[in-house]
Amino acid sequence: MTRVGWPALAGLAALAALPWTPWMSNYWMLLAFDALLFGAIAMSLDLLMGYTGLVSFGHAAFYGLGAYATAVLLEREVLSVWACLGFALLVVGLYAAVVAYFATSRRGIYFALLTLIFAEVVYTFFRYTQTFGGSDGIQGLPDAELLPGLPIATPQAKYYLVLGYLAFAYVVCRLIVTSHFGKVLVAIRENEDRARFLGYSVQRYKMGACMISALLTGLGGAIYPMRAAYATPDLMLWTESGEFIISVMIGGLGTLVGPIIGGVFFTILRDKVSSYVDWYFIVIGAVLVVIVLFMPRGLFGFRRLRLRPWRATA
């Protein structure tokens, strides 16, 4: 408990009380769902970006695969939440193992590009496979059931589902970054060669971080169709991965809580700005540019990626 921390518990309690506040309409409940989901996924990505120093441009594939795993089961009237989550973990785990194995054998920009291209393969596959609905995806799914006869139907129930997921993901991430394993990840970020000289199997640690981050993201994806009742290939588009990265950058690398807030901020910004003007992507892009230029620690971050001279290629 001490490793998770009382502020986190207080935050969780506050979030749990949110549906009881008078101004939470159904619209706000569902927006809160999206915001927390995005936040939790940004946090999972932070494990990789902020702590291990690996930027993944392919997290949308983990997210989308999780969503399709749920969608395929719900479509066939397998309504158990636990079955969906288990199936998603299996599917995402198998794919992530392949990606993690190959991508972690390369550093920096090559890691980013490998994850990007792997994700494009998955996207292209789902986009053009009619079994999975092609570009329309799988639509009109029934509500999932927590227990037989106990459907997750109301916005409040869905909100608590995502809150449970967020709490679980946060505990996992927090335990990891405070463990020896997490310290080694930071060591790899700071100086990969030195970590290797100290005898750590760098690739194995990176693979571990990748797998955990991917599985948590996949779980988030698995929850999405339980709220939206669909899964489409657009969830896997590489620009979606970019939006996860934006959330992490807004929140601050290597802080866990920062990316949650970043994801919430990003989701609400996107929703609110888009209801006033239809050029919200300009706002989002500009926010990202400003943050990279002037606030490399993010709005809520406390540290930055290590500095390097401009020639990284010596």
Place this chain on the structure above:
Amino acid sequence: MDYLVAVLLPQLLHGLVFGAALGLLALGLTVIFGLLGVMNFAHGELYMLGAYAGLVVIGLTGSFWLALIAAPLLVGALGAVTEVATLRPLYRREPLYGLILTFGLALVFREGARQLWGGDMRRILPPVTGSTPILGMTYPNYRLFLLAVSVTLLVAIWLFFTRTRAGILVRAAVQDAEMLDGLGVNVPRLFTFTFAGSAALAAVAGLLLAPVFTVYPQMGVEMILLAFIVVILGGMGSLGGSVVAAFVIGIAQSLLTLWMNPQRVAIAIFGLMILVLILRPRGLFGREGVLE
């Protein structure tokens, strides 16, 4: 024999034409990568803006030829401003920041174009019409023209990099910018001009391909992945490599569509890329150890 002339040969020429234009796009990308260590995600948007700038100039003057001169100048100027305002402050930072920054720029450019010109597909009419019989088949004149212009430009760029002082300085900066800086060359200015040049090349590619494809705000998103693939295959930072790789990818793609449906082709090319990245990350002609 009929199959050869009627099917294989046109497809091969298509690949050659597309590869040449892709080469223009990839060349700029690889030079910027070599200089700044940044994979420019906004490159596809510069390509898209080239087509739109052309559309505007054609709308004003009715001349494709004027557009072919004005579009690269306009987009090149935009590139220079962008470089000075956003990339220059990042020189001494982790290259991954540049990657993320250009992703943000791409969003701004793409959405800006959609706001200015709308999201619907537009066409630019080819300035050269008709077709020519060659090798027993007839081939559209515009594509031959496209091939000629692209190849001329590629040769001109090659001469620039091998015969002119400015070109040699750029290559030296790709090798070791810090050393060049120490020798008294104004490296930041060199970077800005190179970025502008790379933007102008992307614009030329965008305008040249516009009559073949269509013009819409998302057109850069699909091209940029292909351009990334070309740059990886050729070896990041390798100029000759990216041109060769552009032809390889262009021809491979157009030949493969004869036997596979397009999505299988895409997956096949992605698969090829993953293999290259794993087995030979420096690509066909790249130097060993570049940002590995």
